[in-house]
Amino acid sequence: MKKNAKKPSGSSRRDFLKTSAIAAGAFMIVPRHVLGGPGYIAPSDKLVVAGVGVGGKGQSDIWNFYQSGKADIAYLCDVDDRRAAVSRERFPKAKYYKDWRELLDKEHKNFDAVSVSTPDHNHAVIAMGAMELGKHVYVQKPLTHDIYEARKLTEAAKKYKVVTQMGNQGASADGVRKMREWYDAGLIGDVEEVYVWTNRPVWPQGIPWPKNSAPVPSELDWDLWLGTAPYKDYVEGLVPFNWRGWWDYGTGALGDMGCHLIEPPFSVLGLQYPKDVECSVGSVYVDEFQRGYFPESCPPSSHVIMSFDGKKEKDITLHWMDGGIKPMRPEELGPEETFGDGGNGALLIGSKGKMMCGTYSLNPQLLPTSRTDEVNVPQTYDRVPGGIDGHYAQWVEAAIAGYGNKKVSSPFEVAGPLTESLLIANLAIRGYDIQKKTTNAKGETEYQYPGRDIKMIWDAENMRVTNFEEANRFVKRDYREPYTL
Missing domain, CATH: 3.40.50.720 (NAD(P)-binding Rossmann-like Domain)
Known part of the structure; x- marks a missing residue:
């Protein structure tokens, strides 16, 4: 250049x-x-x-x-x-x-x-x-x-x-602006807990890298597609979509849907960088006795918990759930009413009430849903002409x-801090499966996972985990030559 x-x-x-x-x-x-x-x-x-x-x-x-x-x-x-x-x-x-x-x-x-x-x-x-x-x-x-x-x-x-x-x-949707107006009007009080969930991934995750390479299609420049990522032989099924489940290229369900689903609470609550993060992840079984360990691939499901500074003295806790995991259904929601949009959603729990929405902040609802049509607050945020399409x-x-x-x-x-928060959640997910090989007193090989069962403390200014150094390898990766930032 x-x-x-x-x-x-x-x-x-x-x-x-x-x-x-x-x-x-x-x-x-x-x-x-x-x-x-x-x-x-x-x-x-x-x-x-x-x-x-x-x-x-x-x-x-x-x-x-x-x-x-x-x-x-x-x-x-x-x-x-x-x-x-x-x-x-x-x-x-x-x-x-x-x-x-x-x-x-x-x-x-x-x-x-x-x-x-x-x-x-x-x-x-x-x-x-x-x-x-x-x-x-x-x-x-x-x-x-x-x-x-x-x-x-x-x-x-x-x-x-x-x-x-x-x-x-x-x-750019109207929904997130309406939710901000509800929140500013005090309709749900002070929010201390948020749940966000998705039915993704809908692509393979938690699996080993394919053993057999395949011929590169003549229309595809494989080296350019790899770009910054380490060189690997081409395999069937990776392009054009299933790369999302591999850490070398994608960012899993969080990267795919998190920017759509976490954006409403981020905007409503004015969140920035998380203070700490912890998680648990689902896994697959390679046979009926042995759980798979495939660190190249995103897990099939996860539950991540992040803490943010709130406007009051108490922190705001945000739960991310993917792979079909959902939070408990709110008691204010009728048994036949849709939770979020069915597969995805965000739920904000306040001291005076609750509100939820679906993907892209569509169909925002106060709970119980009858409240949605009963309240009338002034419009204080300009709408984007065309809403979502107007973006x-x-x-x-x-x-x-x-x-x-x-x-x-x-x-x-705005997008930078939001993206960083999603990637900090992914850092915890990747850190969860950091494996250390040890030998016990009997000379037998054992494996330890030091990233599990801890809360990682995040130093946003310096972009690093302060209490688990091994996880910091995921803050910044090495690019394949000749690529640089």
């Missing part, structure tokens, strides 16, 4: 064009409606976007940017031609690359913003590379794979003065306006 080609911080293509027009003479400035009639958007008012990872969720992301009417999808980049096919058909004029580094190096003068929707392990290097060039970035959830990466991206967004947004679109246009418009001129729902200053 050419460091000397970096644009000034916060610069935009629109500013460049505007300056050029002034230099050319005032007669060049023509009112927008004269050029194209009412509603016409001049090219200089469109955000020129490069998409990195344009299949699956990336495909829908760039389509939503385009649907805003204010974005031009000018560049596409994907390591897998099969996954890129739909986006390439939709945007036939967009130039196509396989290597995001080549895209940034050759084309950075020709676009304003980058959308990143790759597997988790490559989010940070791509986003950082774009921000260093003064590009606005939209990054799919979770923001990063590692705690260290999340902190660095948060700092970089401020340093380079770029507009950022994480792809947890529920942050994309909100970022596009903010990027066009320039850094600091328009609000977004999940800028890195």
Whole structure:
């Protein structure tokens, strides 16, 4: 990447064009409606976007940017031609690359913003590379794979003065704003306990790495797909989705759903970094007598407990449950009423009452649910036009306006601490299975698991566990050469 080609911080293509027009003479400035009639958007008012990872969720992301009417999808980049096919058909004029580094190096003068929707392990290097060039970035959830990466991206967004947004679109939903208004009005009192749960994973976890390698599909650049991760031979079934269950690439159920489900209580309660974390995890049996130990793979289920500073003297305890584990059904909920949205949900327990919601903070309810229609509190938080779907246009418009001129729902200053909290939970899960081999007095081999049955104390400022050093290996991983942050 050419460091000397970096644009000034916060610069935009629109500013460049505007300056050029002034230099050319005032007669060049023509009112927008004269050029194209009412509603016409001049090219200089469109955000020129490069998409990195344009299949699956990336495909829908760039389509939503385009649907805003204010974005031009000018560049596409994907390591897998099969996954890129739909986006390439939709945007036939967009130039196509396989290597995001080549895209940034050759084309950075020709676009304003980058959308990143790759597997988790490559989010940070791509986003950082774009921000260093003064590009606005939209990054799919979770923001990063590692705690260290999340902190660095948060700092970089401020340093380079770029507009950022994480792809947890529920942050733009009406539901979380309604819940904040209920909470601010004192309807449920002081919250000391929160439960969040999901039916994920819906992909294999808690299993050994496949023993047999397979031929790499001709359309896939496997080395580029691996990116920052250690080299391994290609195996069937990993791409395009099941990578989520492997620590080298994914972040498990927490990474997949946590940014959607934990965001409502984070926003409502104003949470930041946890003070401590503890967990228990489910496991699989390799036979009827022996429990499996597969540290490369996320566990099939987990229950994580984190403590946060509350607004009052008491801490707020947040429970995360996945793999089908659910909290006890609230007694205020009728026997036939849906808890959360069935498979997922968040429950906030206050001193005066309770409230819950589903994924993306949809269908917020006070408990008992009859209260929901009985109460009427003033609207104090502005709604995002289009709600969940408006999450994309909100970022596009903010990027066009320039850094600091328009609000977004999940800028890195908010998404960073949220992501770090999820990854601290994952740190506890990974620490739970740290295995130490010992020999007893009889010369027999025994295994100990020192990360179990302890509460890990978290030093947020220094990003480290203070009472279990072995767990700190998961704060920041080593990248495969030549990748760096």
